[in-house]
Amino acid sequence: MxxxxxxxxxxxxxxxxxxxxxxxxxxxxxxxxxxxxxxxxxxxxxxxxxxxxxxxxxxxxxxxxxxxxxxxxxxxxxxxYELHDFSHLPEALVSQLPATVLHYLNPSRYCQSDKLYRLAHNLFGYITNPFEQVVTLTDWIHQNVQYLSGYSNAQTSAFDTVTEQIGVCRDFAHLGIALCRALTIPARYFTGYAYHLKPADFHACFEAYLGGNWVLFDATKLVPLNGLIKIATGRDAADTxxxxxxxxxxxxxxxxxxxxAEAENFEPFYYEAGGFKGLVYL
Amino acid sequence: MxxxxxxxxxxxxxxxxxxxxxxxxxxxxxxxxxxxxxxxxxxxxxxxxxxxxxxxxxxxxxxxxxxxxxxxxxxxxxxxYELHDFSHLPEALVSQLPATVLHYLNPSRYCQSDKLYRLAHNLFGYITNPFEQVVTLTDWIHQNVQYLSGYSNAQTSAFDTVTEQIGVCRDFAHLGIALCRALTIPARYFTGYAYHLKPADFHACFEAYLGGNWVLFDATKLVPLNGLIKIATGRDAADTxxxxxxxxxxxxxxxxxxxxAEAENFEPFYYEAGGFKGLVYL
Amino acid sequence: MxxxxxxxxxxxxxxxxxxxxxxxxxxxxxxxxxxxxxxxxxxxxxxxxxxxxxxxxxxxxxxxxxxxxxxxxxxxxxxxYELHDFSHLPEALVSQLPATVLHYLNPSRYCQSDKLYRLAHNLFGYITNPFEQVVTLTDWIHQNVQYLSGYSNAQTSAFDTVTEQIGVCRDFAHLGIALCRALTIPARYFTGYAYHLKPADFHACFEAYLGGNWVLFDATKLVPLNGLIKIATGRDAADTxxxxxxxxxxxxxxxxxxxxAEAENFEPFYYEAGGFKGLVYL
Amino acid sequence: MxxxxxxxxxxxxxxxxxxxxxxxxxxxxxxxxxxxxxxxxxxxxxxxxxxxxxxxxxxxxxxxxxxxxxxxxxxxxxxxYELHDFSHLPEALVSQLPATVLHYLNPSRYCQSDKLYRLAHNLFGYITNPFEQVVTLTDWIHQNVQYLSGYSNAQTSAFDTVTEQIGVCRDFAHLGIALCRALTIPARYFTGYAYHLKPADFHACFEAYLGGNWVLFDATKLVPLNGLIKIATGRDAADTxxxxxxxxxxxxxxxxxxxxAEAENFEPFYYEAGGFKGLVYL
Incomplete structure (x- = not known):
């Protein structure tokens, strides 16, 4: 598109x-x-x-x-983009991760996954399919964190947001990344242009490494996942x-x-409850 | 050696x-x-x-x-190693840093340089030679932070140590890195084997990017700078x-x-007050 | 007794x-x-x-x-002690609190209730009876926070524990207090001698101000509520x-x-699920 | 006046x-x-x-x-107000503090004096006269912390401000209090109306307990010390x-x-360098 x-x-x-x-x-x-x-x-x-x-x-x-x-x-x-079916995704194993992806398990400035280990397992540890884990934690963020600007700032981190439960796209993404890493799922920050984002701004969301691909997630649910143009990926906002x-x-x-840019029919894509189709920008 | x-x-x-x-x-x-x-x-x-x-x-x-x-x-x-003379090192300019070094200016999990900007400039901003800045901040850490185990832990960061002023080699290194980055000097974490470190353990210190080279600094002053065998470098302890x-x-x-490993004469090297010789492991 | x-x-x-x-x-x-x-x-x-x-x-x-x-x-x-029935306790109203109790709504060193406002309401805001709120949040702490010494320290606060989900009686009490205050329920820290606490130590738990009395709660569930001898109450561990x-x-x-001290029959009292009897040390 | x-x-x-x-x-x-x-x-x-x-x-x-x-x-x-001469004030002794003042040594929500112990002693421990200590730390805050609104918020504490070195009157007061308590000098928060404060607002500063009296200090130096009308004192902004x-x-x-309110001559009073006159509102 x-x-x-x-x-x-x-x-x-x-x-x-x-x-x-x-x-x-x-x-x-x-x-x-x-x-x-x-x-x-x-x-x-x-x-x-x-x-x-x-x-x-x-x-x-x-x-x-x-x-x-x-x-x-x-x-x-x-x-x-491609839609992959993750309905039979086995549990994430560190032993199968490529070396270039391993460091996306490390905590970073805004994503202190080391501090969220127990919380992540208490909330999402019961789920065995890693794709379902990420969809579920994304929904959890969407339901519990209020999207409102003016309450977080350039120093707000996932450790703050998981408790203060208010923030903007950047904070939603950091929390999603920190929870993924705490569950041993590599995750990285994604900045881009976003179709019809209101108010108009750059957007931030995140990618999780699942089944050999980086799959896109957006806990804000403000724009369709297939309406994003990637600018950069990195460990968190400090890199991007x-x-x-x-x-x-x-x-x-x-x-x-x-x-x-074209008149063709654009079908906005969002994850649906219970679905296993994940969106991958190769 | x-x-x-x-x-x-x-x-x-x-x-x-x-x-x-x-x-x-x-x-x-x-x-x-x-x-x-x-x-x-x-x-x-x-x-x-x-x-x-x-x-x-x-x-x-x-x-x-x-x-x-x-x-x-x-x-x-x-x-x-080599000893370089930094007595005529000009002010650090972002415009002259190679692309591969730029991300060592970013804050990281344990080195929240974004929060130390004013403190670093209040303490060390008056110094124009970047090598002298790093020597001076290393001395400041050595004088103000007490080396004692049991008071910091795996979650302690430079933001904690700069105020709590107690910790181990890892904490000393994180604080050095955070202060360098706040002064727009790229810095990275260094882990290694250290000659006659007591009590015996792996050691951590840091490198600052000065005049086109990574120069070694150790705020603990526990071992000679030329007695280190490098294991890894990274953004901070989370990477290494x-x-x-x-x-x-x-x-x-x-x-x-x-x-x-040899009987030859080993001359321990430490930075001396007022000196401009920096140790570089190429 | x-x-x-x-x-x-x-x-x-x-x-x-x-x-x-x-x-x-x-x-x-x-x-x-x-x-x-x-x-x-x-x-x-x-x-x-x-x-x-x-x-x-x-x-x-x-x-x-x-x-x-x-x-x-x-x-x-x-x-x-007395057992009070709180089955018909109306919603807590600031307008009915005595002046001497009001400051137990304020955040304190270890109980940053100001940061837990949204989390507390997301988790427990649906409950209308304040006694049931405190029983439920106490159970939530018991289920989610692991009781283990060596992972928290003298600087660990409720803001840490709510995410790190590990700690000792002091941390359990701080989190209970912070959640109560975030729900506009005055709460204070309680230190005491505890019947048959193992390993033997002083104990910490908390009191919530409900229906005109200070009611005792203990998220650790390590000792019977009627087996405590009060030493002090205060805002948090900093006071006591x-x-x-x-x-x-x-x-x-x-x-x-x-x-x-006597041979008479001691019946350990703990809150039971769904019960509305609260224990009050007058 | x-x-x-x-x-x-x-x-x-x-x-x-x-x-x-x-x-x-x-x-x-x-x-x-x-x-x-x-x-x-x-x-x-x-x-x-x-x-x-x-x-x-x-x-x-x-x-x-x-x-x-x-x-x-x-x-x-x-x-x-009265001006007291503190030129011969002996070292502060906990043994001589009245019971009603002791809890102003405890850390509080915004004044985590427990974390600033080493920093306070490294900076001000060499001074023996407690009045001179408080004057000196007040000057240190004034010189190192930038007064600028929009960079701190309702959750900013002394632990943040001591490193971030930017804030408003509230942050200046919290840092002053935390440093005093870390030096075993009881200190409390003071809110009031302030003569000709610009921009017009309520003001915050702090009192230290010295020689049996609460002595007023204001690290912002925005208004004369004798131009304040007290509204409240408390442990920190959480109380007031x-x-x-x-x-x-x-x-x-x-x-x-x-x-x-009167035409008489008002002589603004500020502490002068090297002076030992302290202002006390009885």
Whole structure:
């Protein structure tokens, strides 16, 4: 399915400095960036960084003097997903995980899975099918955590959210990841453009490693799972910030959008209760 | 300098399970593993995992039934280091960091550098030479944090230690890393065998990325910097645990040692006050 | 019912200093201290402090020089309790609380009820009878938190325990208190001697203010509710420490016991599922 | 000195509920409330609660139905203070503290002095005069913590602020209290009306118990110490909230002011470097 994605971000720099942006649609075998355009106004030297394991396309922008900066990115992206049937998924075994996935079991800055071990097992340990575990914990987050902005901040972690039970997409994703890892299911953070997200913003959700694939989950249930264009994956928000700012540079405004690029019929896909179809962006 | 390193670890498994061990001396251009021997008693299938970016040599051991397990590792390792002069090191610039190093600026599970930004700048922001900054913050940790076991645990983080001011080598390293990152200096956790560490144990310290190299620092000052054999580096202890245990397996006892393998004169190297020589394991 | 309570505590003082002990059985209209004896060996000046609102009988001991100190307390205490029927208890209303009880709704050091508001309401908000709420949350703690020493410490709070789900009587009590306060039920910490507690130690549980009385609850279910001799109540463990130590004084060993003083038939009382009888020490 | 204090607070109640307000000027031997007026519009039943130990004058307001509520309080208050000379104050001794003051040594919700023990002694342990210790730690807070709203919230504690080093008057006071208690100096939270505070708001600072009196300190240095009208004291903000809300009631707007009521010359008093005069509101 083809989507037009767009963002425009403005910054006010009062000093020289560096911006590391993470807004490009990722290029993967099944997410084709058909066209894209980036403009930096005023013109500044920018450099695309070779990402580790193809998980993001960082762009580093050098500001050599104070300025008002406007960065515009638009792309036409074709995202192909597959639906896998996980109804016969056996219990997750560490012995069968590839080495490149193992570190997604480790706790990270915002996902202190080491502290959630007992809670995760008390709540979800009785379920034997790991796909069903992740669907169930995602539903549990959706039912217990209130989606409301202004109550969490850049330092809020899964350990906070599991008790305070309020937050935004970032907090929902961190909690989902921490619970997965506590259940010995590798999980990673996913940022992207999201079809018709309201209010318009970048979105965050998460992927769990199940049956040899990264399967997408979104405890906010705010957008269809097949309406996401991947920007980056990483351990948590610390790895995948939309922008890392070095210097006296202030973010001022932002626009984001993600629209269908073709007239064809889009069928929003969400997980249904009791279902075993999982969505995989290869 | 050649060292004989040795460890023997015993586990009591009451179920099947998996051990992921991180005890092999790392192979790098300048750390040569001249010989090594691993024995698992009783014999079990073990697999060396291809590590990400050569930062560790994980070994995965499958336990298919309950057993008493004894793992013995010994190696003869030649570690070559260099002393670099950092007296004219310019201020750290994000614009000059390679892409593969950038993520060592991110906060991690035990090193919440995002929370230490103001404290780090209040204490060390006046220093312009980044090498001097790291030497100074290492000294500050050494002077203010009491080295005492039993007061910190597996969940203690740099955010705790900076205030509670008590802990072990792991806590000293986490605090050093968090302070470096808060000062925009990439930093990573280092585990290794340490010459004549008392009481005998694995050691943890940290590396800061300065002038294009990873330079070694140890806020505990318990061992000479040139008496370390590197096992692994990672973001923090979550990435470099000596053992990750999956299943009902209990650690029981451990022995560790690191001795000189040759009669030649070993001159212990520590940073001296006001000096600008930094030790680099290439 | 009459009980013989006993404790002997030993300290090693390496300097002068002050001990504030909180080990005397409290004197209340319904807890009669029939006889008691305190010995300090070697003899030191000790002073009983007039407690705030009769909630504890602090004893301050002055150490004027280094010494080995042995403090022995024994008492014969008659504790009278009542069983109240709470089957028709209306919803708790702040408007009907006496002024002296209001501050037991506030969060305290170990009971951060402000952070547990949503969790408490998600779990127990559907219950209208406040007695049933407290019985249910006490059962929830008992079922979800593992009783095991060595995993929590003097800094562990209800906010930790609600997620880490492991701890000792102190942690169980803190979590019970925090959940009550989050549900607008005043709650306070209770320390005491406990009949046949194994291993022998002081015990901690909590009281909730229901229908005009302080009703006793114990999420550990380790001892019968009618087998407790009250030492002190307070906001949490910070107010009711068995000993506060000022100076270089180390606690070395302790003995505690609580035995029936009469041959009469003792019927252990625990809350039963679905029951509405609450135990009140007046 | 006579001051006119004033506040007007508006609430939007969408349900019945209870407000517990803490806005009345306290009546003490040396703070005389010469006249005061409270209006609740629309008229609602309000009850002044007998406070514990005269530390606050809580007012409980019952809302029996949804409404828009406007509460107006104005008073003419004469606050008398004394300046004491603490140049010869001996070291603080627990043995000489009255029983009613002892619990101000305990850690509380926002002042986890138990975690700051080593830090406090490392920074201020070398000072022998307790008054000088508190002046010095107050200056340290003033120099290291940035006064900026929007970075801390209702859950921010001294343990956060000591590292994050940003906050508002409430956070400055909590950190001051925690450091005092860690140094075995009883300390308590103080809320009040503050002369010409900008932007206009209620103010928070703290009192330390020194030489038998509660001495006032304000690490924000935003207002003169002799320009404060005391509303309440307590362990921390949890005890002295301007308003505790029970029910679906939203705070909407607030005005606060504190002006001189007489033309006489007001000489603002602040602690001067190296001085030993401490301000005491009896």
């Amino acid at each position: 083809k989507f037009n994605v767009f963002t425009q971000m403005q910054y006010e720099a009062r000093s020289e400095g560096t911006l590391v942006l993470n807004i490009h649609a990722l290029r993967t075998p099944n997410q084709l960036v058909l066209s894209e355009e980036l403009t930096i106004d005023p013109y500044l030297k920018a450099e695309e960084l070779i990402a580790i394991q193809g998980e993001s396309r960082l762009m580093r922008v050098e500001l050599t003097e104070p300025c008002s900066l406007k960065i515009t990115y638009r792309a036409l992206v074709d995202n192909c 910030a939309i922008a890392n700012i070095f210097g006296d540079i202030n973010f001022t405004t932002m626009e984001v959008s993600c629209e269908l | 050649k060292f004989n390193v040795f460890t023997q670890m015993q586990y009591e498994a009451r179920s099947e399970g998996t051990l992921v061990l991180n005890i092999h001396a790392l192979r790098t251009p300048n750390q040569l593993v001249l010989s090594e021997e691993l024995t698992i008693d009783p014999y079990l299938k073990a697999e060396e995992l291809i590590a990400i970016q050569g930062e560790s040599r994980l070994m995965r051991v499958e336990l298919t039934e309950p057993c008493s397990l004894k793992i013995t590792y010994r190696a003869l390792v030649d570690n070559c 645990a000596i053992a990750n245990i999956f299943g009902d397996i209990n650690f029981t006892t451990m022995e560790v040692s690191c001795e000189l | 009459k009980f013989n309570v006993f404790t002997q505590m030993q300290y090693e003082a390496r300097s002068e200093g002050t001990l504030v002990l909180n080990i005397h059985a409290l004197r209340t209209p319904n807890q009669l201290v029939l006889s008691e004896e305190l010995t300090i060996d070697p003899y030191l000046k000790a002073e009983e402090l007039i407690a705030i609102q009769g909630e504890s009988r602090l004893m301050r001991v002055e150490l004027t020089e280094p010494c080995s100190l042995k403090i022995t307390y024994r008492a014969l205490v008659d504790n009278c 420490a068995i000993a506060n130590i000022f100076g270089d004084i180390n606690f070395t060993t302790m003995e505690v016991s609580c035995e029936l | 006579k001051f006119n204090v004033f506040t007007q607070m508006q609430y939007e109640a969408r349900s019945e509920g209870t407000l517990v307000l803490n806005i009345h000027a306290l009546r003490t031997p040396n703070q005389l409330v010469l006249s005061e007026e409270l209006t609740i519009d629309p008229y609602l039943k309000a009850e002044e609660l007998i406070a514990i130990q005269g530390e606050s004058r809580l007012m409980r307001v019952e809302l029996t139905e949804p409404c828009s509520l406007k509460i107006t309080y104005r008073a003419l208050v004469d606050n008398c 909230a301007i308003a505790n809300i029970f029910g679906d009631i939203n705070f909407t707007t607030m005005e606060v002011s504190c002006e001189l």
